[in-house]
Amino acid sequence: MKRNAAFFWLAAALSPCYGYLPVASAMESGSLAAAETARHRLMSDAQWAALFDQHLPLADRQHAVAALEHSSDLTDPHDLYMLGSLYHMGQRAPGSPVQQNAEKASLYLGNAAIRGSVLAMAKMAELKLAAGQYREAMNWAQIYAHYALLPSNDRQSRESYTAELVQRIMDHVDDSQMTAIMSDVNSFIANYDTRIRQGMAEGAMSDQLRPTSPRHRYKGASLDERAFEAGIADFIVTFRADGTAANVQIIDAVPRPEVAGMLREFAINSTVKPSTNSGLRYGWMPILMNDNRYRATTRH
Incomplete structure (x- = not known):
């Protein structure tokens, strides 16, 4: 009810x-x-x-x-x-x-x-x-x-x-x-x-750098794990010139801090377009988790 x-x-x-x-x-x-x-x-x-x-x-x-x-x-x-x-x-x-x-x-x-x-x-x-x-x-x-x-x-x-x-x-x-x-x-x-x-x-x-990732990723819970709850995690991802991620910084996570740990691997596999500039670039990446699927949200 x-x-x-x-x-x-x-x-x-x-x-x-x-x-x-x-x-x-x-x-x-x-x-x-x-x-x-x-x-x-x-x-x-x-x-x-x-x-x-x-x-x-x-x-x-x-x-x-x-x-x-x-x-x-x-x-x-x-x-x-x-x-x-x-x-x-x-x-x-x-x-x-x-x-x-x-x-x-x-x-x-x-x-x-x-x-x-x-x-x-x-x-x-x-x-x-x-x-x-x-x-x-x-x-x-x-x-x-x-x-x-x-x-x-x-x-x-x-x-x-x-x-x-x-x-x-x-x-x-x-x-x-x-x-x-x-x-x-x-x-x-x-x-x-x-x-x-x-x-x-x-x-x-806005012209903010926007990391991309696979549309969604699925992670099932093992027998000794409880089912994942829905949540949101924010990261700042550092990117190399070739567009791959060099570092991931956790900013926040709800409803529990542990959500960020679950989603970090998804963030580190994100990419941006390669650049001719050899310097590092940075992009905010909010990730939504629900139904055990991770998605980089496009509407912030």
Whole structure:
């Protein structure tokens, strides 16, 4: 009965909506949510990779993070997403210059979400679920469903993760709460839809290096392993001139840090087009895992 309810409300999130009602206070905190200035990316993927380089002084890397956080130009959804991911994972990511900080993770990921980062919506749901804030978790899961399942070339790859995320939260939410939750979700979408879609479109057109991989890879669980759960992991991959991967840096993973370990092999086998330049190149690679299949997601 619970599983049927989860899919019912997942479909309801796709319905037309009007009105305004804030979903989560974290979205409105600070000046970031109110900013409507022209945005540009403050950090390249190479600079994000450098934050984890333990050959560089820790103080310098921490100063770089602080400078980014205090910049009045911090409005780009990718910068916000990466900063939120940095604080979500903390030093569970090797070489991270910061400690885990759920409050900062929520602030930056929430602001990335309202600027068009679809993956930030999923991470907000995961973060609220882990904190036991089940209604807010369901709000974000339904918002993620609305945008993640828009027609695209990788909609199918997102459906299983979306359904699994909703089901995990539904185990803690009464059916009687869903009408109020969907009212909040519809109000949020009505208020932020234009901004979100603009951010999604700008992200799709960015000239960021985009690693590619086989469409999907399957890994079955052995007899002494439990079945894999759905999840998302972010990496910065370093590429040689010939387009092959030289190094993989874990940035973040949900719902558990172990998800990154499962997906690292998939990331190290990714490639980019060869370059005549002999220098190293860097690319952010978010990977979605569901149904025991790994996919490099094309809509971030």
